[in-house]
Amino acid sequence: MKKIVNLKKLILLATTAVLMGPSLAMPKSQFESQSESHSIEQVINRYEIALNASDTQSVMELYGKKPVFMPQHSAAQVGRTAVKKAYESVFTTIDLNIKFTIYEIEIQGNKAWARTSSAGKTIILADGVKINEGNNELFIFKKENSQWKIHRYLFSTTTPLNHNATKS
């Protein structure tokens, strides 16, 4: 009888663990780390949405207090004013429709980094030419007021040289 009771207890514990989610199923530190990773994933997802909507204000809400954005074919943009101007310039030049893939996120204290790639289409607003867009990205995140913010951001094209643009 004791064995059956123990088995029942075991099933109950296992079911509770599944129902309660990862907080019972894994050590606290691991759960916290997964939760932090998830917060950073959300920042990247919101960045994707803001880019595709050409929404400078939403982009700037994701950046921290002293950001550096490194757009291709340009010097590094240091500070919120410069970063904002750079996005405004990007959004008056091109219309992005891209999707990010997150490969890895590593968190160390109040700093983190993520490696992603993005792919999709870009329309050059001046002439309506639609081109394939593909990039690798490195994000450095910093926790400011308990929120993960983009601290440094660099992307670089993965499109082969001499890739031909196609009219849309």
Place this chain on the structure above:
Amino acid sequence: MKKIVNLKKLILLATTAVLMGPSLAMPKSQFESQSESHSIEQVINRYEIALNASDTQSVMELYGKKPVFMPQHSAAQVGRTAVKKAYESVFTTIDLNIKFTIYEIEIQGNKAWARTSSAGKTIILADGVKINEGNNELFIFKKENSQWKIHRYLFSTTTPLNHNATKS
């Protein structure tokens, strides 16, 4: 007389501090941090020398066990074999002569990141065309066996679009 002795002691202490370097002049943690930063600077300096010498072996000594290198116009190269092949391909295509500028290094435990830019000249080996080279870079470093190694590396051109190449 006591005052003179104290003054002598003070001069002796100050002289010792200067002679002994920063280990006496600043808190241990700050000194350690500066020493770690210096080690990372040395990795970047060695990377510059290896790039300019088209020396794949020396480049690979600076990378860690599971590196990711993201060359422009290419997918991310994951793992030492892929990274090595990518550098071999770069060095059979171009001859670099560039100088890195280090803007910031941040260390958190056994991870660190650095933001740099590089500028100089590149010769396209196929036709001898010499072009201006300029890039922004983000390095992620990882400490492996007490040595800082390149863990992730992404660069992106700062050269304006439609920049004309000039024959050397």
